[in-house]
Amino acid sequence: MDRSDPRYLRSRASILDAARSLLLSGGPGAVTHVQVATQAGVGRATVYRHWPRAEDLLGDVMETVPFPFFSEPRTPTREWLRSTVAELVDQLQLTEVRAVATTLASASVWDAAMDRRRERFTSVLRDRVASALTEAAERGEVELRVPADQAAALVLGAVHYRAVLEHARADPAVVDAAVDAVGTWSA
Amino acid sequence: MDRSDPRYLRSRASILDAARSLLLSGGPGAVTHVQVATQAGVGRATVYRHWPRAEDLLGDVMETVPFPFFSEPRTPTREWLRSTVAELVDQLQLTEVRAVATTLASASVWDAAMDRRRERFTSVLRDRVASALTEAAERGEVELRVPADQAAALVLGAVHYRAVLEHARADPAVVDAAVDAVGTWSA
Numbered sequence: 001m002d003r004s005d006p007r008y009l010r011s012r013a014s015i016l017d018a019a020r021s022l023l024l025s026g027g028p029g030a031v032t033h034v035q036v037a038t039q040a041g042v043g044r045a046t047v048y049r050h051w052p053r054a055e056d057l058l059g060d061v062m063e064t065v066p067f068p069f070f071s072e073p074r075t076p077t078r079e080w081l082r083s084t085v086a087e088l089v090d091q092l093q094l095t096e097v098r099a100v101a102t103t104l105a106s107a108s109v110w111d112a113a114m115d116r117r118r119e120r121f122t123s124v125l126r127d128r129v130a131s132a133l134t135e136a137a138e139r140g141e142v143e144l145r146v147p148a149d150q151a152a153a154l155v156l157g158a159v160h161y162r163a164v165l166e167h168a169r170a171d172p173a174v175v176d177a178a179v180d181a182v183g184t185w186s187a
Numbered sequence: 188m189d190r191s192d193p194r195y196l197r198s199r200a201s202i203l204d205a206a207r208s209l210l211l212s213g214g215p216g217a218v219t220h221v222q223v224a225t226q227a228g229v230g231r232a233t234v235y236r237h238w239p240r241a242e243d244l245l246g247d248v249m250e251t252v253p254f255p256f257f258s259e260p261r262t263p264t265r266e267w268l269r270s271t272v273a274e275l276v277d278q279l280q281l282t283e284v285r286a287v288a289t290t291l292a293s294a295s296v297w298d299a300a301m302d303r304r305r306e307r308f309t310s311v312l313r314d315r316v317a318s319a320l321t322e323a324a325e326r327g328e329v330e331l332r333v334p335a336d337q338a339a340a341l342v343l344g345a346v347h348y349r350a351v352l353e354h355a356r357a358d359p360a361v362v363d364a365a366v367d368a369v370g371t372w373s374a
Contacts, residue, residue: 102289104352122352146360150345153353154361157344158337165291165309165347166340173333174341181368 012050014040019061029094031058055099059117062100070128077136081129081179085155089170092163102164126152133182144183151182199237201227206248216281218245242286246304249287257315264323268316268366272342276357279350289351313339320369331370338369 003009018040022030033054037044051057069088074080091097104118129152136142146154158178159170190196205227209217220241224231238244256275261267278284291305316339323329333341345365346357 101352118352119354126353146364147358150349150358150361153348153357154345154364157346157348157365158341159344160348160352161340161344162337165288165305166313167306170340171334171337174337177333177341177368178344181364 011040011042011046014042015047015050015057016061016064019057020064023058023061029091029096031061031096053099054096058096058100059104063117063120070125070132073128073132073135075136075139075141077132077141078179078185080132081155082175085159085175085179086172088156089159089163089175092159093169098163098167101160122152125156128152129155137183140186142183142185146182154181155179198227198229198233201229202234202237202244203248203251206244207251210245210248216278216283218248218283240286241283245283245287246291250304250307257312257319260315260319260322262323262326262328264319264328265366265372267319268342269362272346272362272366273359275343276346276350276362279346280356285350285354288347309339312343315339316342324370327373329370329372333369341368342366 015036018036019031022035022039026035031054033044033047033051036057037047040047047057051060070084092101104114104121126149130148133142133144133151134148137144137148144151155178158174162168162170162174202223205223206218209222209226213222218241220231220234220238223244224234227234234244238247257271279288291301291308313336317335320329320331320338321335324331324335331338342365345361349355349357349361
């Protein structure tokens with residue numbers, strides 16, 4: 001198929017629109033071939049033709065929407081971190097979300113475009129967590145024991161490892177322990 | 188090339204032997220096409236023909252050797268964990284090792300053989316850390332705050348996340364914080 005064909009471009013745009021609205025309303029797990037086709041009003045085969053793998057469509061559409069996690073810090077910071085990480089634990093149980101996370105990591109070894117996407121996602125997470133924790137430290141909520149820009153790895157690493165390497169769900173005690181690990185919390 | 192051809196099988200076996208001996212002497216980073224070819228006494232093109240990607244050769248040969256990390260617990264357990272995780276931080280800086288870690292995670296989403304390999308690696312790590320920490324708890328070294336079989340994710344998750352998602356090295360303070368997070372250490 002000619003990729004400059006107006007019908008090709010139109011169906012591509014309507015699929016991206018549908019995927020974006022599903023992502024925003026239902027989270028990453030809602031971005032499936034079936035739901036995207038229904039929402040976009042195109043056949044499922046059309047979605048498969050543009051994006052054979054759902055995780056690639058999800059990856060593409062995630063670039064077009066603001067990434068929600070850790071975007072709006074609340075206090076107490078410790079509780080906010082715990083509940084946000086717990087949400088991520090839920091999201092990481094979805095096969096498509098795990099697929100995006102692992103595809104970002106592995107393809108980025110040899111694919112420069114994927115590597116930029118990986119860097120963009122992880123730097124957003126890293127910067128949001130770092131800035132929330134820096135402000136929490138200034139308010140006296142916590143005394144950090146790790147560099148602020150490595151706190152995201154500490155807070156998210158265990159649940160990510162559980163999901164992508166052990167294919168299992170992190171216990172709430174693990175989430176709490178990971179959040180507590182960034183420093184000494186005053187409350 | 189006929190895969191039952193004796194020459195094919197012979198060169199495959201000699202490449203695996205060479206890769207195994209390089210892995211044991213030099214660690215995963217030593218398993219490169221160049222070094223394997225030299226050690227096996229075959230041309231580099233032959234190694235590429237059998238294993239186009241060095242990480243797949245490394246993955247195959249890792250199945251044939253005892254996996255060293257966390258295999259011999261020492262006391263104090265806290266120091267032993269810290270130094271073992273620090274070794275892994277070094278290993279994870281090597282592109283090939285990162286590639287194995289990420290390939291295991293991502294390919295396992297759709298590849299059953301890779302999925303068994305992932306499960307085998309992670310269960311070895313999980314069980315070794317769990318049993319060392321259970322014994323440490325019995326000796327009174329630590330009071331665990333997470334299920335013992337999720338301690339590996341906590342201890343390794345942050346350094347894994349730093350390596351595969353942020354392509355960066357975990358600070359020693361992060362290693363210490365992750366090890367401390369498993370519970371209350373008495374010393």
